[in-house]
Amino acid sequence: xxxxxxxxxxxxxxxxxxxxxxxxxxxxxxxxxxxxxxxxxxxxxxxxxxxxxxxxxxxxxxxxxxxxxxxxxxxxxxxxxxxxxxxxxxxxxxxxxxxxxxxxxxxxxxxxxxxxxxxxxxxxxxxxxxxxxxxxxxxxxxxxxxxxxxxxxxxxxxxxxxxxxxxxxxxxxxxxxxxxxxxxxxxxxxxxxxxxxxxxxxxxxxxxxxxxxxxxxxxxxxxxxxxxxxxxxxxxxxxxxxxxxxxxxxxxxxxxxxxxxxxxxxxxxxxxxxxxxxxxxxxxxxxxxxxxxxxxxxxxxxxxxxxxxxxxxxxxxxxxxxxxxxxxxxxxxxxxxxxxxxxxxxxxxxxxxxxxxxxxxxxxxx
Ligand code: GDP
Numbered sequence: 585x586x587x588x589x590x591x592x593x594x595x596x597x598x599x600x601x602x603x604x605x606x607x608x609x610x611x612x613x614x615x616x617x618x619x620x621x622x623x624x625x626x627x628x629x630x631x632x633x634x635x636x637x638x639x640x641x642x643x644x645x646x647x648x649x650x651x652x653x654x655x656x657x658x659x660x661x662x663x664x665x666x667x668x669x670x671x672x673x674x675x676x677x678x679x680x681x682x683x684x685x686x687x688x689x690x691x692x693x694x695x696x697x698x699x700x701x702x703x704x705x706x707x708x709x710x711x712x713x714x715x716x717x718x719x720x721x722x723x724x725x726x727x728x729x730x731x732x733x734x735x736x737x738x739x740x741x742x743x744x745x746x747x748x749x750x751x752x753x754x755x756x757x758x759x760x761x762x763x764x765x766x767x768x769x770x771x772x773x774x775x776x777x778x779x780x781x782x783x784x785x786x787x788x789x790x791x792x793x794x795x796x797x798x799x800x801x802x803x804x805x806x807x808x809x810x811x812x813x814x815x816x817x818x819x820x821x822x823x824x825x826x827x828x829x830x831x832x833x834x835x836x837x838x839x840x841x842x843x844x845x846x847x848x849x850x851x852x853x854x855x856x857x858x859x860x861x862x863x864x865x866x867x868x869x870x871x872x873x874x875x876x877x878x879x880x881x882x883x884x885x886x887x888x889x890x891x892x893x894x895x896x897x898x899x900x901x902x903x904x905x906x907x908x909x910x911x912x913x914x915x916x917x918x919x920x921x922x923x924x925x926x927x928x929x930x931x932x933x934x935x936x937x938x939x940x941x942x943x944x945x946x947x948x949x950x
Contacts, residue, residue, distance in 0.1 A: 585626075586881060587652045588786075588860055589677040592686035593707050594698050597790040597825035601686060602655040604828035605853055625653045629861075629868075630854050631879055633911055633941065637870055638877045640919045647878040649868060651857055654680060678778040682786060682860055685711055689791045689803035689822075704789065704807040713758040715780040720755040722777050723748055747773045755781070762816055784863045785818040787811065788856060790825050797847040819859045823852025867940035870911065871895070872920070888936040892946045902949035908932045911941035920945075 592598050606625025628648040638646040654676055677683060687704040688697065699706065727748050733741035747770045754764045760781035766774070771782060787807065795801050800808075804822060811818055831839055831851055843851060861867070865884045869891055870877065882891045888908075893900030909920075909929045917923040938944070 585650055585652055586682075586860065586864070586866065587654065587680045588682050588684050589654045589680035590684045590686060590788075591677060591711060593688070593710065595696055596686050596688035596707070597690075598655060598686045600825035600829050601788065601790070601823070601852075602653060604825065604832040605653055625655070626650050627653060627853065627857070629857055629879065629881070631868060633868075634870065634877065634879050636915055637872050637911075637943070640915065641872045641874065641877050643873065643877040644875050645877075647876060649879040649881045651860065653684075677780055677783075680783065682784040682864055683780070684786045684788050684856065684860075686788045686790055686825075687807060689789045689795075689801065689807065690824075691792070691803075702803055704787075704803050705810045708787070708807065708810065712760050712781065716755050716758045716760050719761065719777075719779045719781050720752070722779060723751050723755055726777060727752060744773050751779070760816070763814075785816065786856065786859050786863060787818055787820045788852070789820055789822045791822045793824050793827060793846070796822060796824055796827070817863075819863055821852065821855050821859050823855065825852075828852050867938075869938050869940070869942045869944055871945065872914070872943050873945075882938060884940075886938055887934065888932050888938055888944070888946075889934055891938045891944065892948065895946070898950060899946055899948050903934060904947045904949060906932045906936065906947070907945040908936070908938075909943050910939065911943060914943045 590598050590602060602625060605627050628650055631648060634646060634648055685708070687707050688702055689704050691702055699710070727745075730741050730745045730748055734745045747766070750764060750766070750770070751761055751774060754761060761774075761779055762781060766782075774782060789804050789807060791801060791804055795804060800822070804820075808820055811820060827846065827848075828851065831842060834842055839851065843849065861881075866881055867884050868879050868881060870879055872878075880891065880894050882894055888906045889900045889903035892903050892906065907929050908931075909923045913926070913928040914920075914923055917926050917928065920929070923929050
């Protein structure tokens with residue numbers, strides 16, 4: 585399951601967003617450190633195709649794909665040195681696939697800003713610096729070990745050493761690893777370290793309501809310019825924590841009308857999840873049986889056995905073949921039966937690269 589960590593300075597709207605995401609009842613309060621304990625919330629991935637499949641198959645249950653959000657305690661300057669809430673924070677974001685960095689772009693004199701003023705460009709740098717320092721500590725620890733191993737002539741250790749030294753150069757200046765523009769091969773060497781500044785970042789820009797439909801304000805524009813000129817491979821998703829909170833209180837069937845009344849097409853949460861899928865190159869395939877219609881998340885380029893492995897590792901190991909039909913053909917032909925009669929169900933083998941929206945039925949040895 586996709587796991588996304590929510591980070592950001594205190595009082596930028598993290599808990600408000602997190603509450604809205606999960607309705608988990610985390611305390612949102614107007615003081616720093618309100619979110620001391622990490623909280624995990626599971627959110628369904630909205631996908632209209634799944635509902636359409638369920639209409640056709642009429643299964644006993646419908647299971648959407650899910651994303652796990654980890655709300656992590658506010659990061660303050662110096663957190664990585666153990667001054668703030670650093671250590672637990674760092675342990676929690678290490679286990680995530682991507683990071684949502686909530687930045688405050690709204691002005692409100694009633695809401696204290698820990699750094700004294702609203703300035704998302706500075707806030708981005710503060711957090712990046714902290715993440716880089718945390719990575720620096722990890723890399724330095726590893727460097728010691730690898731240097732010793734390299735001295736014994738170990739070829740693998742020598743190769744790793746070169747990559748670690750390159751990473752070290754950037755991190756020691758408080759610069760994120762993404763700035764080092766490492767090759768896929770080099771990144772693979774660093775993979776086991778789960779370095780924070782090599783994770784994809786989504787900036788969730790908490791803007792005023794008016795900015796979502798009207799002209800972008802100066803803070804959002806400044807953030808956009810800073811991210812673009814830096815070349816950071818990140819996405820910016822403007823949202824309003826306030827609107828998300830109001831939305832979460834409505835029954836699901838009323839949410840569309842509420843959004844429309846504000847001139848919005850989709851909730852910030854949906855846009856965040858979509859951006860996360862896009863940033864991580866994720867896609868969806870479906871299983872559609874009478875018991876269960878379900879969406880599964882895989883990486884673009886995954887083969888059929890790999891996709892089967894998301895359901896169960898036995899499915900991957902014992903994979904024989906997969907009956908496969910595109911979502912469109914499945915729907916047009918009214919389900920498995922019609923699609924088979926029409927001859928649009930293919931039998932795919934081990935090499936097949938799963939396409940977004942494929943409906944699949946796996947055959948495997950146990
Ligand atoms: P956190 O410390 O980052 O988790 O921030 P919170 O979610 O607790 O929000 C801090 C304060 O800012 C709370 O009083 C929220 O009601 C307020 N707040 C959050 N989002 C918005 C927003 O979009 N607009 C305004 N005006 N206030 C907000």
